[in-house]
Amino acid sequence: MASDLPCIVYFFFLLFPSSSVAQRNGNVMVGDSLTAGDEATPWLSPAEDFAFGFRQLDKKDLYLLAIWYNKIPDKTIVWYANGDRPAPKKSTVKLTAELGVVLNNPQGGEIWKSGPGNGEAAYGFMNDTGNFQVANANGEKLWQSFELLTDTLLPTQIMEKGGFLSSRLSETNFSQGRFQFRLIPDGNAVLNTINLPTGFPYEAYFWTYFWSNTVDSNSSNAGYQVVFNESGYLYVLRARNKREVLTPGRVVPAAENYHRATLHFDGVFVLYSHPKNSSGNESWSVVRTMPVNICTDVRGKKGTGPCGFNGVCTISTDQRAICRCPQRFSLLDPDDPYGGCKPDFPTQVCAEDVPNAPEDYELVQLTNIDWPESDYEMYTPYNIEDCKKACLQDCFCNVIVFREGTCWKKKLPLSNGRQDESVNGASFMKVRKGNYTLPGPPPIPKKNRDSLVLVVSVLLGGSVFFNFVLVDVASFAFFFIYHNKFTRTPQVERAVQSNLRCFSYKELMEATNVFKEEVGRGAFGIVYKGLVQIGSGVPVAIKKVDRFVKESEKEFKTEVDAIAQTHHKNLVRLIGFCDEGQHRMLVYEFLSNGALASFLFGDVKLSWNQRTQIAFGIARGLLYLHDECSTQIIHCDIKPQNILLDEHYDARIADFGLAKLLSLDQSQTFTAIRGTKGYVAPEWFRNMLITVKVDVYSFGVLLLEIICCRRSVDTEVGEERAILTDWAYDCYKEGMMHALVENDEEALNDMKKLERFVMVAIWCIQEDPNLRPSMKMVMLMLEGIIQVPVPPCPSPFSIAS
Incomplete structure (x- = not known):
């Protein structure tokens, strides 16, 4: 039979020349490709349960090479290749003989590849188990997506000893996150946090059946595989076929239901089921969550829990983490509630000649909140008034928890914060008195101020402004026909001499739909997306210079003239300007890839x-x-x-x-x-x-x-x-x-x-x-x-x- 396979592969080429037919049958031939942003059908499994292709991310024109449930309305993603390097629009994925599945950017640069294994790839197959496989002409498997673990296990998938799932960074960010599900050398399956830059695993917060220090890898009880079988049961397989089952009770039949096990970005490992023939209203049903309470179970002196440093975790009804900041703190990243919190006031500094004496601070009470791993001092026996006084007089102290005659002192950053009724005792946060918001970093001692002025300038830059980029590309040919579009006033004559177009305020109002779409703002003013008509619509960025020097009306025109005289391939070109009454605006070309900052x-x-x-x-x-x-x-x-x-x-x-x-x-x-x-x-x-x-x-x-x-x-x-x-x-x-x-x-x-x-x-x-x-x-x-x-x-x- 094996000798007939080359003929079968050749037969596929003859019988299914179009990629759409190949997709309907699960087969993908060498040379087949997909393009990010196109409406082409993804590579489908035979029953069309799973799809392999591009999924657009929240960030405009960035795409994820992924596998997802094709028949479920939310198109749940179960595997992805380039989470750390999303692909720009017009990127391509192609099955090649030499390199297997290859993902290239629009310029041909390689983003990701599967590798062909040992041999030359002949075809690929999108399986109804959710596994994409690459095989040679003899049908021998060279590579499969099941071997490249992401954040989800599917039925028939096996994780060997040393393997691990990694969570995403957030719900919409598919970069590697802070949590892992691992089968460690001692044969125990655990959940743990990691140090992101190095991948170093911190202390586990969930164990399947053994404390990791009680079993060695040679034990007869040690597990050697995590198995998700075709019936929908997840278990650790031990010697002599013993099983430590992670799926509780009986599961719904796999013939009628989808099953998956996903490690979420908040560190909760969840087993799900979903009916295959649904009306479209059903959502995934939770079979089991591990651990039961992510807020209280994540511990350890290093790293932090699901809510980041200084954050407070509250468990939801579906046993997922809800994160918020304590009183007088705010999110480090306003778009990421799980990324930690920062104080909105200058915290106390242990230094001389600094205006932050104990009398400048007070304690505010917190309700059922604790950061149990942030203690640096303990007084016992003690009373609550002495505990408060000890913190106010200690420049290191930021939080106290008083419980059963014991005073616990804590300092920033606070880790593994939780709010739970099981948190006993009284807790207090030390804050600056009054409604004091933080304009910059804490004051620097006067004797060191000159020597650290450079560091101060760096630290102050962390909270300045939204970047006003995404300035776009227009054809250089337009620059030579602007002078035919308007009447020759003295101001216009100067514009003609500098190859700039002088726009009226009304023109720019129309071009921006009355300044509707703001794309950024900064020290120079606000930037709006616009479309100017020069033969056809040309996208531009229109910058309102709202803080020009008022002492000289000529200043604006002089500087615009100076900018207009610059011509270099490494400078953004100025197309035109508006200088009408109090309105000062600059019209720039639009660059498609935006600011360098987003790529760094x-x-x-x-x-x-x-x-x-x-x-x-x-x-x-x-x-x-x-x-x-x-x-x-x-x-x-x-x-x-x-x-x-x-x-x-x-x-x-x-x-x-x-x-x-x-x-x-x-x-x-x-x-x-x-x-x-x-x-x-x-x-x-x-x-x-x-x-x-x-x-x-x-x-x-x-x-x-x-x-x-x-x-x-x-x-x-x-x-x-x-x-x-x-x-x-x-x-x-x-x-x-x-x-x-x-x-x-x-x-x-x-x-x-x-x-x-x-x-x-x-x-x-x-x-x-x-x-x-x-x-x-x-x-x-x-x-x-x-x-x-x-x-x-x-x-x-x-x-x-």
């Missing part, structure tokens, strides 16, 4: 090669602004949000030349200086002469962010790594630069370029502007044309202080 700090990550090319592009754009323009332009606000990417992921600098348009009384992003804190050069704080070297400094910070794919300040990675500029120099000095690009194999294989880029960045962030290179020198060093000298410590002034 978001879910979609760029490759090392893409990132280095982006760095080159930014450097070339700055070199042009500094040295090659007819009028030198200092950008003053270089940051990832102001670097836009076109359809080929080439970098374009946005908002250059706008700094002079700003008044000096702006709040939020700008104070008496110009620039975004975290990227601002130290000379802004020292009344020194401002030169193009402020852009060099900002570029250095941005270059480190491009290298490491992280923010310049990230308090969640630990105190040692929180300030990227400091940590990067420490890594360089200690010969540990590989730590900057952990898990980035492409960067780790290009250590010479990595070292060169880090050294250039350190030169750029020197506190002394005279030590910083020019952008011309930066370009030569980045390209390896000249050797990069050993950089000195970038902060000698701070160290000396």
Whole structure:
């Protein structure tokens, strides 16, 4: 029979030439493909119970390569390939002979591949069990989706010892989350949290049948497989065919019902069933949840529970986690209630000369709330009044819990918070008196203020503003026909000379549907999506400059003229402007891939090669602004949000030349200086002469962010790594630069370029502007044309202080 299979495969090619027919029968032939965003039918299983293809994510034009229940209205996803790297629109998935299933972006770059195993793939098959398989011409299995575990187990699927399910990061974010279901070496199936950057597992909060330290892997009772059988029963299989069943009682028949076991993003492992022939109104029925109470069962000194640090977990009626923040705290990420909380007031600091004395704080009572793993001190026997007094006089203390004559002191960050009636005793949170909201980080001691001014500028940048990007692409050909569209006034004559179109306020009102669609806002004003008519509709971004310098009516026109005279492939092009009465607006081309920030700090990550090319592009754009323009332009606000990417992921600098348009009384992003804190050069704080070297400094910070794919300040990675500029120099000095690009194999294989880029960045962030290179020198060093000298410590002034 095996010898006949090559003929059978060939017969498939003859009999089913169209991909739609192949899909109806579950078969996928080498060369078949799907495109993200197209309306093509996904690859279906024979009974059409399961589908393999692209699912659009909440983020516009990003797609997940997935398998889902095809006949259920909510199309529940049960497997996915590229959770950490969503695919842009027009990406393709293709079955190839050499590489198996391959997912490529629109430019042909590889996002993910299955690999063919040992042999050449001949066809694929979407099975009615939800398993997509790739086989060779002899029918031998080369790869199957069941072997690549995600967050769900399906009937007939087996998890071997050492295997694990990983939760998603959130309900709509399919990146790896903080929870795992594992079959560990001792044969026990457990649920545990992990350290996300390293994957290191923390203490388990659920065990199937043994405490993990009581059984070794050689025990006759040790489990060696987690089995989800075809009848819908989930169990741990032990020696001599003994079973530890996780499915309680009898289950509904598998012939009439779907079954799945999913590890949710909040750490709850749930067994479900769903009728196959439903009317469309039924939802998944819960068979069992593990653990019974995720809020109280997750413990441990390291990591945190489902609600993040400082969060409070309450169990819902379906035994899932509901998260909220305690009094006077707010969400760290307003869009993620499970991501933890931050105080809305300056917490007390243990330092001299700081205006946060004990009398500035008070205790507010909490109801049935505790963070049992955050204790650092215990007094017993004690009374509640002395417990309160002890916390108010202790600069480390943030919370107290008084229970049965014992006083427990806790400090931030608080972990594994829960609100439950089983929490006995009285708990209190220490907060700043009055209705005090937090405008920035806690005050810095005066004696250290000068030495830490750079760090302060970084820390203040965490809460500034929405980025005003997504500025879009228009054809360059339109720039040469604008002058035929309007009457030649003196203002228009100047616009013609600069290849800009002068729009009326009425035109831009119509183009934006009365400024209906806001796409961002920042220090320069609000940005609206628009469609201008130039032969056909052209999408643009229209920026209302609502804080221009009022002292000079000519200022706006002068700066617009200066911007209009710039022509470089690494700068965003200005199409036109409006200067009518009190209305000042700029009309830009629209770039399809948005801001660099979303690719550095978001879910979609760029490759090392893409990132280095982006760095080159930014450097070339700055070199042009500094040295090659007819009028030198200092950008003053270089940051990832102001670097836009076109359809080929080439970098374009946005908002250059706008700094002079700003008044000096702006709040939020700008104070008496110009620039975004975290990227601002130290000379802004020292009344020194401002030169193009402020852009060099900002570029250095941005270059480190491009290298490491992280923010310049990230308090969640630990105190040692929180300030990227400091940590990067420490890594360089200690010969540990590989730590900057952990898990980035492409960067780790290009250590010479990595070292060169880090050294250039350190030169750029020197506190002394005279030590910083020019952008011309930066370009030569980045390209390896000249050797990069050993950089000195970038902060000698701070160290000396």
